[in-house]
Amino acid sequence: MTVTDRLKNQHLLWRAGFGSMAEDLDQLQTASQKNVANAIFKASARSPQYIDIANDYLKGLTMGIDDVVKLQKKGLSQDEKKQMRKQSQEDIKSLNLAWLNEMVNTDAQLREKMSLFWHSHFASRNLNIYYQQLLLDTIRKNALGNFADLLREVSKSAAMINFLNNNQNRKDHPNENFAREVMELFTLGRGNYSEEDVKEGARAFTGWGANLQGDFVFRKFQHDNGDKNFLGKTGNFDGDDVLNILLEQKQTANFIAKKIYRFFVNDDIDDSKVAWLGNRFHQSNYDIRALMEDIFASDWFYEEKNIGARIKSPVELIVGIRRMLPMDIENEDVLLIVQRLLGQLLFYPPNVAGWPGGANWIDSSTLMFRLRIPQIIYASDQFDLQPKEDDDQAMGIKEMNDGPMRIKGFGKINGGQMIKAQISWDKYLKKFDDVQKENLANEIASIILQVQNGVAENTLRKFTDNSSREGFIKSATIQLMSTPEYQLC
Amino acid sequence: MLIKRRQFLQAGSLAATSFMLPKFLKAFEKPMMVPQGNKVLVVLQLSGGNDGLNTVIPVGNDIYYRVRPHLGIEKVKSLILTEAVGLHPSLTALRDLYNDGSLGILNSVGYPNPDRSHFRSMDIWQTASESNGFMSTGWLGRYLDAQCSGCDKPTQAMEIDDILSLALKGERIKGLALKDPARLYNTSHQKYFKDISAGHQDEHTEKPVDYLYKVMAETLSSAEYIYQQSKLHPTSAQYPKTGLGKDLQTIASLIFSDINTKVYYVSLGSFDTHVNQQAQQQRLFTEMNDAVKAFVSDLKSNNRFQDVMLMTFSEFGRRVSQNASGGTDHGTANNMFLVSGGLKQKGMIDAMPDLNDLNEGDLKYQLDFKSVYATVLNKWLGADDKKILGKSFSHLDFI
Numbered sequence: 001m002t003v004t005d006r007l008k009n010q011h012l013l014w015r016a017g018f019g020s021m022a023e024d025l026d027q028l029q030t031a032s033q034k035n036v037a038n039a040i041f042k043a044s045a046r047s048p049q050y051i052d053i054a055n056d057y058l059k060g061l062t063m064g065i066d067d068v069v070k071l072q073k074k075g076l077s078q079d080e081k082k083q084m085r086k087q088s089q090e091d092i093k094s095l096n097l098a099w100l101n102e103m104v105n106t107d108a109q110l111r112e113k114m115s116l117f118w119h120s121h122f123a124s125r126n127l128n129i130y131y132q133q134l135l136l137d138t139i140r141k142n143a144l145g146n147f148a149d150l151l152r153e154v155s156k157s158a159a160m161i162n163f164l165n166n167n168q169n170r171k172d173h174p175n176e177n178f179a180r181e182v183m184e185l186f187t188l189g190r191g192n193y194s195e196e197d198v199k200e201g202a203r204a205f206t207g208w209g210a211n212l213q214g215d216f217v218f219r220k221f222q223h224d225n226g227d228k229n230f231l232g233k234t235g236n237f238d239g240d241d242v243l244n245i246l247l248e249q250k251q252t253a254n255f256i257a258k259k260i261y262r263f264f265v266n267d268d269i270d271d272s273k274v275a276w277l278g279n280r281f282h283q284s285n286y287d288i289r290a291l292m293e294d295i296f297a298s299d300w301f302y303e304e305k306n307i308g309a310r311i312k313s314p315v316e317l318i319v320g321i322r323r324m325l326p327m328d329i330e331n332e333d334v335l336l337i338v339q340r341l342l343g344q345l346l347f348y349p350p351n352v353a354g355w356p357g358g359a360n361w362i363d364s365s366t367l368m369f370r371l372r373i374p375q376i377i378y379a380s381d382q383f384d385l386q387p388k389e390d391d392d393q394a395m396g397i398k399e400m401n402d403g404p405m406r407i408k409g410f411g412k413i414n415g416g417q418m419i420k421a422q423i424s425w426d427k428y429l430k431k432f433d434d435v436q437k438e439n440l441a442n443e444i445a446s447i448i449l450q451v452q453n454g455v456a457e458n459t460l461r462k463f464t465d466n467s468s469r470e471g472f473i474k475s476a477t478i479q480l481m482s483t484p485e486y487q488l489c
Numbered sequence: 490m491l492i493k494r495r496q497f498l499q500a501g502s503l504a505a506t507s508f509m510l511p512k513f514l515k516a517f518e519k520p521m522m523v524p525q526g527n528k529v530l531v532v533l534q535l536s537g538g539n540d541g542l543n544t545v546i547p548v549g550n551d552i553y554y555r556v557r558p559h560l561g562i563e564k565v566k567s568l569i570l571t572e573a574v575g576l577h578p579s580l581t582a583l584r585d586l587y588n589d590g591s592l593g594i595l596n597s598v599g600y601p602n603p604d605r606s607h608f609r610s611m612d613i614w615q616t617a618s619e620s621n622g623f624m625s626t627g628w629l630g631r632y633l634d635a636q637c638s639g640c641d642k643p644t645q646a647m648e649i650d651d652i653l654s655l656a657l658k659g660e661r662i663k664g665l666a667l668k669d670p671a672r673l674y675n676t677s678h679q680k681y682f683k684d685i686s687a688g689h690q691d692e693h694t695e696k697p698v699d700y701l702y703k704v705m706a707e708t709l710s711s712a713e714y715i716y717q718q719s720k721l722h723p724t725s726a727q728y729p730k731t732g733l734g735k736d737l738q739t740i741a742s743l744i745f746s747d748i749n750t751k752v753y754y755v756s757l758g759s760f761d762t763h764v765n766q767q768a769q770q771q772r773l774f775t776e777m778n779d780a781v782k783a784f785v786s787d788l789k790s791n792n793r794f795q796d797v798m799l800m801t802f803s804e805f806g807r808r809v810s811q812n813a814s815g816g817t818d819h820g821t822a823n824n825m826f827l828v829s830g831g832l833k834q835k836g837m838i839d840a841m842p843d844l845n846d847l848n849e850g851d852l853k854y855q856l857d858f859k860s861v862y863a864t865v866l867n868k869w870l871g872a873d874d875k876k877i878l879g880k881s882f883s884h885l886d887f888i
Binding site: 078125180309310311340341350351353356359360362363364365366371372388389455456462479482483484485487 | 621625651664681689696700
């Protein structure tokens with residue numbers, strides 16, 4: 001396909017964000033990638049608002065309590081504990097939806113996209129809403145800042161300390177979980193450290209803990225003050241020293257650059273590009289924004305082989321649809337079920353390694369459900385699918401009623417749930433005012449798809465509403481979103 | 490050549506999806522449905538961490554009654570297998586299978602450095618990773634990768650569920666999830682999908698779009714294929730009208746068809762019995778017991794019990810002592826049931842857990858679950874277990 005400026009700009013918006021909105025479309029025709037990139041960085045420069053969801057009930061329970069010991073003394077009743085857990089899980093759902101809305105609505109697209117990357121890189125499962133919202137805030141604040149700061153703050157976050165058992169990491173009784181993952185997953189990658197480094201590193205992190213309010217605490221009596229041999233250096237290292245040694249390693253810059261290349265450019269790695277990026281990242285002392293500028297300013301980023309080469313993650317898919325077709329969703333909770341069915345529920349990564357991404361998103365169930373989502377939204381179709389039970393957190397599933405409109409080519413499915421959404425079509429429809437009737441299908445495809453449209457026009461027209469111009473635009477858009485091509489960005 | 494098979498012609502979509510017909514069908518052109526000896530594995534996942542000590546009960550052990558004053562199941566109420574071992578009272582069908590020589594019990598199955606988080610420990614069991622390793626493929630998915638390079642449909646392994654578990658996801662090939670063949674058929678049997686799938690010009694590249702179209706076409710044709718197969722020889726046996734009852738009925742109907750499925754995967758839960766364990770475990774075991782009973786009797790009357798093995802597992806067992814809420818908390822090693830007419834070792838295959846030798850109140854594992862997987866992969870499914878599991882584990886002798 002011809003790589004037009006519009007396609008390149010759409011590419012940039014899909015990678016540096018969650019795709020374009022109807023109101024962006026005119027500018028994308030003519031603007032240079034440089035100008036679009038500048039606007040993207042500018043919009044993401046300001047500091048994000050803290051998403052504070054935690055319920056007052058929870059605050060009442062934990063307010064004024066310094067640490068676990070006192071809480072245990074105060075002794076919450078079984079019922080209070082149960083209520084607290086339940087409320088916390090409810091609040092994590094709200095946090096999920098609030099963040100999702102932010103991804104849809106904010107101009108600071110790159111910041112949220114980058115945060116989504118770090119959310120999977122620093123994957124943490126935690127049923128405590130405070131810990132989760134604090135970690136998210138740390139990530140969003142530093143998403144485009146300095147990786148060294150981000151790494152330090154995440155390592156001292158209550159969410160990560162609890163998730164990776166560092167509260168149990170004590171002198172004479174080290175717990176190696178955090179020390180291992182900080183090297184394997186957060187900085188160096190497998191094969192770049194020894195088991196001895198894990199043991200010695202764990203000793204350096206002894207005494208690092210967090211209290212109930214999510215503050216970092218250093219318990220000096222639990223800290224091992226002896227000398228440690230870590231990555232070829234010897235000294236009475238503490239956790240900060242170990243993080244500094246990890247940051248000195250060029251391998252850390254290479255590891256992060258490679259992962260970022262995978263996420264933002266192409267699953268298929270170009271070693272020379274990654275080496276160049278890793279080098280620059282290390283030289284800049286881990287300036288994330290500069291790294292992203294390097295990527296988005298390079299010519300190779302816009303090469304055809306990199307356009308439409310990525311399989312959208314479930315969150316990218318959902319947010320992308322909502323950006324192009326703004327909608328009011330009456331039953332927002334249903335989006336949590338959609339996330340689970342598609343295999344990416346925010347705040348519940350599959351393990352500390354995060355979501356593997358790429359082809360891992362796709363199996364027969366997830367692909368068929370992806371293909372039906374636009375139709376489920378547009379025609380209030382039902383989907384009769386149950387997410388798996390999650391014993392770490394049970395999420396309620398509501399039964400909902402029948403819906404009205406239908407679209408050609410889709411049989412009726414009885415029973416199940418609906419996404420009760422009202423799409424605001426006005427701005428989107430307006431973009432096609434000057435398009436000749438015979439060009440409509442092509443024009444829609446070039447806005448909706450990042451790869452060559454493989455659906456022949458006569459096939460498409462069999463399934464569209466051809467009775468009116470408006471009906472055609474709407475139905476063709478939905479049909480083109482219900483294709484394998486639309487799964488790519 | 491093979492298109493003459495009537496059930497494919499009726500549907501007519503295989504031609505439309507321009508698919509080569511599965512090679513395995515060649516073997517089944519004779520009236521005989523499935524060759525005898527075609528081994529099938531049914532994995533039953535007990536989600537949530539089943540309490541193994543109240544499943545296979547050490548009725549001769551004082552420690553058990555001492556640490557479980559309320560939750561311990563009295564010897565007289567248990568279903569006695571040996572002087573020292575009783576089964577949970579709801580597992581009557583399993584007791585009968587034990588007497589019949591069709592039940593094997595493995596004790597103290599686990600792995601080093603056990604993790605007590607549900608999702609993490611399930612991850613470890615499903616991927617067969619070490620407890621400090623992370624894999625994005627499952628053990629049965631890698632079995633598909635190894636066995637199925639020439640397969641045209643991902644029907645070699647099937648999960649009876651709406652979502653596919655990690656266990657069945659391979660690097661290149663993934664199993665197929667369906668709650669019920671008719672429903673999968675209905676949701677995928679959309680004219681629009683068929684038309685765009687048929688119209689796709691596959692350039693046979695490595696491009697993601699071709700990969701997606703490939704998965705789509707495979708799903709459409711598999712959905713149709715499975716649906717047709719499930720109608721070929723629907724079992725007429727009576728099954729309980731429970732979730733697991735229906736799932737095993739679906740599996741039986743497919744086993745009696747000439748489908749190529751070697752592995753079925755199904756879950757029952759939640760066994761996460763922190764509170765009111767007695768009622769919850771009893772309800773779930775009743776469901777399991779009645780469903781397995783119907784399934785086994787169905788297999789027997791169709792002469793397939795020799796060739797089918799049902800294997801249960803749970804992500805962990807529970808702590809040896811009861812807790813203060815009438816339940817038990819997350820523990821470590823656990824037992825597994827093996828049900829088949831083709832077992833070489835029966836009954837209590839290894840020793841009951843040693844309650845004198847605990848690790849901070851938890852059972853110590855004696856048998857790595859990956860050894861069980863290795864045995865099943867190698868001896869039952871005829872696969873290269875070493876390649877699939879990434880290293881060699883000792884084989885057991887139960888099959």
